[in-house]
Every structure is written in structure tokens, then in C-alpha cells.
Amino acid sequence: MIQRKQLRTAAALTLAAAILAGLLGGCSLKRRVAKETDETTIGIDVARYQGTIDWAAVSNTEVDFAMIRVGYRGRSDGIIKEDPNGRYNLQEAAKAEIPMGAYFFSTAISEEEAQEEADWVAETLACYPITYPVVYDCEGFKEETSRQFSMTKQERTDVALAFLEAIEKHGYEGMFYASKGELEGENDWETSRLAEEYKIWVAQYPAQPYPDTPASTYNGTHQMWQYTTNGEVRGIRQPVDMNIAYFGYDGIEPAKSKKTPPEAEPDVEAMMDFTEVNEQVTARDETNMRNIPSQGDDSVVLFTLKNGEVAQRIAVSASGWSKILYEGNIYYAVSSYLTTDLSYTPPDEETLEQEDGIQTQFTAVNDVVTAKNVVNLRKLPSVEHEDAVVL
CATH class of the missing domain: 3.20.20.80 (Glycosidases)
Known part of the structure; x- marks a missing residue:
């Protein structure tokens, strides 16, 4: 090197x-x-x-x-x-x-x-x-x-x-x-x-x-x-x-121009192909609005959109993100946490406590899904419980 x-x-x-x-x-x-x-x-x-x-x-x-x-x-x-x-x-x-x-x-x-x-x-x-x-x-x-x-x-x-x-x-x-x-x-x-x-x-x-x-x-x-x-x-x-x-x-070639280029910022959407849409959405319950389309340590939650609050969705990506316009600012949210049904109300917050102490709220759906990469299927809905073994 x-x-x-x-x-x-x-x-x-x-x-x-x-x-x-x-x-x-x-x-x-x-x-x-x-x-x-x-x-x-x-x-x-x-x-x-x-x-x-x-x-x-x-x-x-x-x-x-x-x-x-x-x-x-x-x-x-x-x-x-x-x-x-x-x-x-x-x-x-x-x-x-x-x-x-x-x-x-x-x-x-x-x-x-x-x-x-x-x-x-x-x-x-x-x-x-x-x-x-x-x-x-x-x-x-x-x-x-x-x-x-x-x-x-x-x-x-x-x-x-x-x-x-x-x-x-x-x-x-x-x-x-x-x-x-x-x-x-x-x-x-x-x-x-x-x-x-x-x-x-x-x-x-x-x-x-x-x-x-x-x-x-x-x-x-x-x-x-x-x-x-x-x-x-x-x-x-x-x-x-x-x-x-x-x-x-034997060295680094200098730039052809002596001008200093304007400071460039990374494109947060560079890895995603967003498709433009124009529709109103609300949160299914509460949805975090982020500065970039990521849930990693590099993203910041700027505010939380609550059910009943209406925002404009201006683009969606195949990777599961929505681009949101709200009060003049751009945010990103996980698409599955949003709905175009503005009358949607979240299910009753009755949470069943099982004998093993795990509290889980499920909503009935009928979807066919696959893993984005690799997903562990467990015996219980927990990653911490001693009986939640990977099947």
C-alpha cells in the first residue's frame, strides 16, 4: 500500500x-x-x-x-x-x-x-x-x-x-x-x-x-x-x-482549475429508487419521521406523526420507505407504518399478557411475505426470553 x-x-x-x-x-x-x-x-x-x-x-x-x-x-x-x-x-x-x-x-x-x-x-x-x-x-x-x-x-x-x-x-x-x-x-x-x-x-x-x-x-x-x-x-x-x-x-495530480468547488452533501436517497406519488397519509398509530431513510444510528427522529394527523406522501421506494412532505419540510418514514385510509383507527390497546410474561399486541392480516435478507423465526415473540429459540 x-x-x-x-x-x-x-x-x-x-x-x-x-x-x-x-x-x-x-x-x-x-x-x-x-x-x-x-x-x-x-x-x-x-x-x-x-x-x-x-x-x-x-x-x-x-x-x-x-x-x-x-x-x-x-x-x-x-x-x-x-x-x-x-x-x-x-x-x-x-x-x-x-x-x-x-x-x-x-x-x-x-x-x-x-x-x-x-x-x-x-x-x-x-x-x-x-x-x-x-x-x-x-x-x-x-x-x-x-x-x-x-x-x-x-x-x-x-x-x-x-x-x-x-x-x-x-x-x-x-x-x-x-x-x-x-x-x-x-x-x-x-x-x-x-x-x-x-x-x-x-x-x-x-x-x-x-x-x-x-x-x-x-x-x-x-x-x-x-x-x-x-x-x-x-x-x-x-x-x-x-x-x-x-x-x-509518484504523487497526486493537482486539479485543473484553481476554483474551490461548492461543498457537496451526500445524497441520502442515493441507494433508493423513489417513485413519485401524490397522496395523503396518516400514521397507523405513531410513526417516526426521520431525516434520512434509515433506522440506523446515522438517522435522527425529528418528530412523531400520530394517527389522525395528515401528511403528504410525495414518493415511495421499493425498499419500504416513504418520502413525506409535512408543514413544508421533507421527512422519511417506514411505509408499512402509514396508511392512505385517513379514517383508519388503531386497534384497541388491549394487550394480552401470557403466562410467560410476554406482552404482545397482534392485528389480524393475511399477507404473503419473504425475508429482506435473513430473518430468524422464533418460538415466542421475543429476542430476550429464554424460551424464544430460533426454529
């Missing part, structure tokens, strides 16, 4: 070199100052799906670098959008002095659109220190719903090359990402054209990931290998992609 102290020293030297280059070459800082090395480095790649990352914790792990998704173009609508946590991840990884690269998920159908994507990415990255390559990532083009479905292999390759050429004109190093199956034998890309000019990042997941499997079985030229999608890294609650790069850098 690269020593953070060494990187700080190297970063100071590269920043000084960048300032000198700026003085000698005008306002542009497109000339790269961090030198590439032949060391092997371990990295992660992250997007909204990893939720809010504790980058300070990540910096104290074996992770040497991070590839951060900054945005994507819609598969169907073709609109360029930011990753909900892209700027936050760039900001916090930079604060933690973790060398960064970036990637963009493209569905461009022309070289002009690829140029547009590269320009958008460069503008987004300008205020952040990007040391590792900027990557063109294109997936799902064989699906009929993809706007790229009818494109030929040559057309897709031309578009990828247009993006990579454009991103290098902005002073970043370009890299191309694809799976082993797509690259091998030029199955879905004109791989030789891409590898001739740019670094290749290959995805291939052996049953036993690195280091048990020391190298990818992809025989083509490649400089980075994504070896698992189920990595575990302290500071990241969700599974994360892990990578090995056959190169590193």
Missing part, C-alpha cells in the same frame, strides 16, 4: 510543479505533473450504489486509489445526469488524500455525443485532483431498450475513441472499460484499436478473487483488472468492486 505520508510529500512537490507550469504556460494546467510508476496498486470503484462512504475510514485500509463514477447518460432518454454522490465522493476522497480516477457510463450514439460527454466530465472534474485515468464505460448495448442497440461494433468503437481522444485533450489520461467476454476475440469491440492508444480496464471475476487468483485469464493487453464485485472495505457498508492496477503514481 502506498504510504500516505509519502503521498503528501509528493503531492506538495507536484502542486509546486503545477504552479510553475501554470506560470510558464499560461492559465491552463493540462500538463500532467504526477509521474506514472510501475508499482502494483489496489483500488475500488464506487457509485451511488455504495451509499454514503466514510472516506477517512477507507484511507486507513489497503486501498491505494478510487475510481469514482461522476455521471451517466440515460439508456433510453439519452440525457446526461450526475451520479447522486459523485461530487461528494470526489470531495471526500480528495480530503482523505486518496488518489482518484473517474469513470462515466456512456450510451452515446454518435461521436458528437461522445465529445459532449467528455466535455461534461472534464467540466465536472476540473476542481478535483484526478490522478488515475478517466474511463469510458459502456454496457448494456445488447438490450433492446438501449439507445445503442442498433449500433455496429465499429460504430461503438468509434464513439469510445472519440470520448477518449476528447478527454485527453482536457489533460486527463483516457482508459477503456469492458468485460473480458466483450474484449476477447474482438467480440463486441475493436479491441486492438482501443488498446493501441489507451489503457484497458478489464472486468473478470474468478471464483477465487485476487490474490488467490493472481491474474486475470484475459490474455489481451490490460493495465487494470476488476476482480470482484463483492469486496469488503472498512467505511463502505455495501459490497464494492475491487481492482488491481499494474501502475501507480
Whole structure:
């Protein structure tokens, strides 16, 4: 693992070199100052799906670098959008002095659109220190719903090359990402054209990931290998992609722009797909209204909605959360604790005390359910009673 102290020293030297280059070459800082090395480095790649990352914790792990998704173009609508946590991840990884690269998920159908994507990415990255390559990532083009479905292999390759050429004109190093199956034998890309000019990042997941499997079985030229999608890294609650790069850098590349970007906040909805609704709800009994869609230690109960009090539900997620508008403020609540039946009254608060001392209130329902992950089925409705064994 690269020593953070060494990187700080190297970063100071590269920043000084960048300032000198700026003085000698005008306002542009497109000339790269961090030198590439032949060391092997371990990295992660992250997007909204990893939720809010504790980058300070990540910096104290074996992770040497991070590839951060900054945005994507819609598969169907073709609109360029930011990753909900892209700027936050760039900001916090930079604060933690973790060398960064970036990637963009493209569905461009022309070289002009690829140029547009590269320009958008460069503008987004300008205020952040990007040391590792900027990557063109294109997936799902064989699906009929993809706007790229009818494109030929040559057309897709031309578009990828247009993006990579454009991103290098902005002073970043370009890299191309694809799976082993797509690259091998030029199955879905004109791989030789891409590898001739740019670094290749290959995805291939052996049953036993690195280091048990020391190298990818992809025989083509490649400089980075994504070896698992189920990595575990302290500071990241969700599974994360892990990578090995056959190169590193002797410092951290300074940002292209001298401007300070506005402070970015994590997107609390990043891991959830909310669907907009517009309906009135009330609590089935009493429902906690939280600052984020979570019941973990990171969430705060801001107030409790009581039965009969009416709030506006503006979105629901498949994961069981409701987004609530109440008195001009946004809150989050567990959907099953709410009802659209504004006349609903909770059942009588008669609680039966069993001989074993357990007090439980049940309401009759007739639902089919499954576990969200793993659920223990017990003999008694308790996790503390000595007889509440797991069946």
C-alpha cells in the first residue's frame, strides 16, 4: 500500500510543479505533473450504489486509489445526469488524500455525443485532483431498450475513441472499460484499436478473487483488472468492486482549475429508487419521521406523526420507505407504518399478557411475505426470553 505520508510529500512537490507550469504556460494546467510508476496498486470503484462512504475510514485500509463514477447518460432518454454522490465522493476522497480516477457510463450514439460527454466530465472534474485515468464505460448495448442497440461494433468503437481522444485533450489520461467476454476475440469491440492508444480496464471475476487468483485469464493487453464485485472495505457498508492496477503514481495530480468547488452533501436517497406519488397519509398509530431513510444510528427522529394527523406522501421506494412532505419540510418514514385510509383507527390497546410474561399486541392480516435478507423465526415473540429459540 502506498504510504500516505509519502503521498503528501509528493503531492506538495507536484502542486509546486503545477504552479510553475501554470506560470510558464499560461492559465491552463493540462500538463500532467504526477509521474506514472510501475508499482502494483489496489483500488475500488464506487457509485451511488455504495451509499454514503466514510472516506477517512477507507484511507486507513489497503486501498491505494478510487475510481469514482461522476455521471451517466440515460439508456433510453439519452440525457446526461450526475451520479447522486459523485461530487461528494470526489470531495471526500480528495480530503482523505486518496488518489482518484473517474469513470462515466456512456450510451452515446454518435461521436458528437461522445465529445459532449467528455466535455461534461472534464467540466465536472476540473476542481478535483484526478490522478488515475478517466474511463469510458459502456454496457448494456445488447438490450433492446438501449439507445445503442442498433449500433455496429465499429460504430461503438468509434464513439469510445472519440470520448477518449476528447478527454485527453482536457489533460486527463483516457482508459477503456469492458468485460473480458466483450474484449476477447474482438467480440463486441475493436479491441486492438482501443488498446493501441489507451489503457484497458478489464472486468473478470474468478471464483477465487485476487490474490488467490493472481491474474486475470484475459490474455489481451490490460493495465487494470476488476476482480470482484463483492469486496469488503472498512467505511463502505455495501459490497464494492475491487481492482488491481499494474501502475501507480509518484504523487497526486493537482486539479485543473484553481476554483474551490461548492461543498457537496451526500445524497441520502442515493441507494433508493423513489417513485413519485401524490397522496395523503396518516400514521397507523405513531410513526417516526426521520431525516434520512434509515433506522440506523446515522438517522435522527425529528418528530412523531400520530394517527389522525395528515401528511403528504410525495414518493415511495421499493425498499419500504416513504418520502413525506409535512408543514413544508421533507421527512422519511417506514411505509408499512402509514396508511392512505385517513379514517383508519388503531386497534384497541388491549394487550394480552401470557403466562410467560410476554406482552404482545397482534392485528389480524393475511399477507404473503419473504425475508429482506435473513430473518430468524422464533418460538415466542421475543429476542430476550429464554424460551424464544430460533426454529
